[in-house]
Amino acid sequence: MIQRLALILVFSSLITACGKAPASLEPVSLTAAQTKLFEQSCKNCHAMPGNPAPQAGDMTAWAPRVEKGLDTLVKNAITGINQMPAGGMCLTCTPQDFEALIRHMAAPAATQQGN
Numbered sequence: 001m002i003q004r005l006a007l008i009l010v011f012s013s014l015i016t017a018c019g020k021a022p023a024s025l026e027p028v029s030l031t032a033a034q035t036k037l038f039e040q041s042c043k044n045c046h047a048m049p050g051n052p053a054p055q056a057g058d059m060t061a062w063a064p065r066v067e068k069g070l071d072t073l074v075k076n077a078i079t080g081i082n083q084m085p086a087g088g089m090c091l092t093c094t095p096q097d098f099e100a101l102i103r104h105m106a107a108p109a110a111t112q113q114g115n
């Protein structure tokens, strides 16, 4: 009986672990200036089906990246990673802009505005 109880406990903790919600970032509203930055740079690859870039609003593509943490994503956006050019070809983006743009792209499409 006690063994069975222990088994049930083990299984239920396993189920809880699997059911954990995928990592996600707080969605953000871009300022008018940031919307412009998005349209001039990020959008050319991140809202361009067929491009290897994780597409804006594609939660499946963003989930493993979001796991790295926002700080790492901002750093990688600034220094570039694989086919992602340094700074995403945005010369005037500040670290705050990168953070907002990333949170914008990594949010579900339904919460996105301005693109």
Ligand code: HEC
Pocket: 037, 038, 041, 042, 043, 044, 045, 046, 051, 052, 053, 054, 065, 068, 072, 073, 074, 076, 077, 081, 082, 083, 084, 085, 087, 088, 089, 090, 093, 098, 101, 102
């Ligand atoms: C010329 C195309 C291009 C532009 C412009 C571009 N990206 Fe990317 N980006 C990519 C590609 C391709 C990847 C996938 C890189 C890889 O293989 O992991 C990527 C990946 C990323 C990642 C994920 C990095 C990681 O660690 O996984 C972030 C964050 C990102 N881009 C942010 C931005 C932002 C913010 C902008 C606009 C300021 C931008 N990108 C503009 C092509 C682009």
